[in-house]
Amino acid sequence: MKGGRGKRGRAAAATREATLTIERLGTGGDGIAHLEGRPVFVPFTLPGETWRVVLQEGGAWRGRPLERLGEPVARAEPSCPHFTRCGGCLLQHLPDPLYDEFKRQRVIEPLRQARIDHSVPALLARSPQASRRRVRLAYARRGGRLLLGYRALRSHDIVPIATCPISLPVIQDLLPPLTGLLTSLGGEIREGEVVVTATHTGLDVRLGGVEARSLEQRERLAAFADTWDLARLTVASERGAAEAIVTRRPPVLRFGTTLVTLPLASFLQATEAGEAALQAAVADWLPDRTRVVDLYAGLGTLTLPIATRCERLDLVEGDADASAACARAIAAYPRLQARCRDLEADPLEAAELAPFDAAVLDPPRSGAARQVERLAKASLDRIVYVSCHPGSFARDAQHLQAAGFELVALRPVDQFLFAPEVELAALFLRGQAKAKLNA
Numbered sequence: 001m002k003g004g005r006g007k008r009g010r011a012a013a014a015t016r017e018a019t020l021t022i023e024r025l026g027t028g029g030d031g032i033a034h035l036e037g038r039p040v041f042v043p044f045t046l047p048g049e050t051w052r053v054v055l056q057e058g059g060a061w062r063g064r065p066l067e068r069l070g071e072p073v074a075r076a077e078p079s080c081p082h083f084t085r086c087g088g089c090l091l092q093h094l095p096d097p098l099y100d101e102f103k104r105q106r107v108i109e110p111l112r113q114a115r116i117d118h119s120v121p122a123l124l125a126r127s128p129q130a131s132r133r134r135v136r137l138a139y140a141r142r143g144g145r146l147l148l149g150y151r152a153l154r155s156h157d158i159v160p161i162a163t164c165p166i167s168l169p170v171i172q173d174l175l176p177p178l179t180g181l182l183t184s185l186g187g188e189i190r191e192g193e194v195v196v197t198a199t200h201t202g203l204d205v206r207l208g209g210v211e212a213r214s215l216e217q218r219e220r221l222a223a224f225a226d227t228w229d230l231a232r233l234t235v236a237s238e239r240g241a242a243e244a245i246v247t248r249r250p251p252v253l254r255f256g257t258t259l260v261t262l263p264l265a266s267f268l269q270a271t272e273a274g275e276a277a278l279q280a281a282v283a284d285w286l287p288d289r290t291r292v293v294d295l296y297a298g299l300g301t302l303t304l305p306i307a308t309r310c311e312r313l314d315l316v317e318g319d320a321d322a323s324a325a326c327a328r329a330i331a332a333y334p335r336l337q338a339r340c341r342d343l344e345a346d347p348l349e350a351a352e353l354a355p356f357d358a359a360v361l362d363p364p365r366s367g368a369a370r371q372v373e374r375l376a377k378a379s380l381d382r383i384v385y386v387s388c389h390p391g392s393f394a395r396d397a398q399h400l401q402a403a404g405f406e407l408v409a410l411r412p413v414d415q416f417l418f419a420p421e422v423e424l425a426a427l428f429l430r431g432q433a434k435a436k437l438n439a
């Protein structure tokens with residue numbers, strides 16, 4: 001045994017070694033074992049495995065796996081060379097049935113706690129490898145070297161990566177040259193975030209922490225955009241002011257037949273396959289000639305593909321740039337409208353929801369408690385709720401259920417390969433809409 005509890009008690013993390021048998025997986029994907037009656041979280045392990053770990057006794061006890069002991073348990077072979085160092089793809093070692101069950105449980109458990117009685121079917125659209133169309137990397141200078149990569153698990157350290165197998169190949173190819181570009185921009189470029197997005201017209205690259213004040217830097221950036229045939233290359237200062245240095249082609253996304261130009265920063269679904277699964281749920285669950293309000297609409301991703309069969313479609317979004325991009329894309333269609341509104345501070349009231357038969361709702365992780373309260377009081381009787389957080393979804397679903405809505409269909413979607421997150425689409429009906437379903 002090494003170390004012991006520090007003089008300042010729990011606040012000072014102490015370390016020692018222990019041998020633990022993993023009992024189950026926690027919601028974050030860590031294996032959970034018990035020691036001295038307390039749970040210990042051990043990443044990259046499987047139920048049934050025994051591990052020698054370095055124990056970190058802080059608020060929550062964590063174990064850093066050192067050596068696997070005893071009988072081996074069947075594992076999947078991780079495809080990424082950075083597995084166990086990078087903080088993103090924690091579930092690569094899970095065999096398929098366990099992986100699917102883990103993600104289903106992420107939905108089942110919050111629903112059970114919220115007393116919502118609905119079965120959770122098998123995962124849809126398990127993202128294939130090499131399909132992530134946006135990566136968000138960090139870079140920093142360390143000891144004279146520029147490191148570009150992902151943050152390490154529960155740390156601000158950067159794990160430098162030369163490849164990221166879950167991303168589209170066109171993004172993977174760009175990673176080593178991007179490191180070279182950032183290095184060549186000079187010593188004042190110290191740290192920041194890099195976002196690379198694949199659009200239908202090419203890659204959109206945004207370099208944070210770069211101001212490009214000198215002509216030489218601008219020429220380097222322009223040459224890089226030419227060499228790699230980027231659609232657009234943007235820099236953003238530490239204060240967040242963004243400037244497109246080169247726009248060779250507008251970076252465009254296609255939703256159905258509508259083309260939307262990607263703003264400098266806005267939300268985008270992580271994979272095309274996941275996006276298509278969510279769009280299919282929306283299309284399946286909204287009948288023709290419905291009057292639809294799309295709340296937290298982003299760029300119109302979920303409803304623009306069915307715009308031609310809606311009687312009316314209003315897209316409401318809090319990000320002004322996303323809303324403006326959406327408005328420009330639909331300007332020629334009088335039945336479609338896009339407006340910017342903060343739905344947390346200023347949710348649509350029941351009277352404003354009166355002209356609609358159905359709402360589509362795709363809020364951020366925190367859910368949409370205040371907007372759901374208004375939807376519960378409104379006259380519409382059909383809601384398609386898309387969520388990236390089963391916990392806040394279950395809370396909001398409970399509220400809808402209390403207002404007479406019934407959860408009649410649910411599809412878990414695997415938008416984030418190997419990450420503990422799971423996306424879902426759900427259909428709620430009440431009143432006539434529910435009666436028609438049962439007829």
Ligand SMILES: C[S@@+](CC[C@H](N)C(=O)[O-])C[C@H]1O[C@@H](n2cnc3c(N)ncnc32)[C@H](O)[C@@H]1O
Binds near residue numbers: 268297300301317
């Ligand atoms: C999960 S994304 C969904 C976007 C879109 N439905 C899609 O599929 O791409 C959530 C969206 O909600 C927007 N949002 C976040 N907070 C908001 C708020 N308080 N009011 C309105 N929109 C908000 C974000 O800008 C983002 O576009």
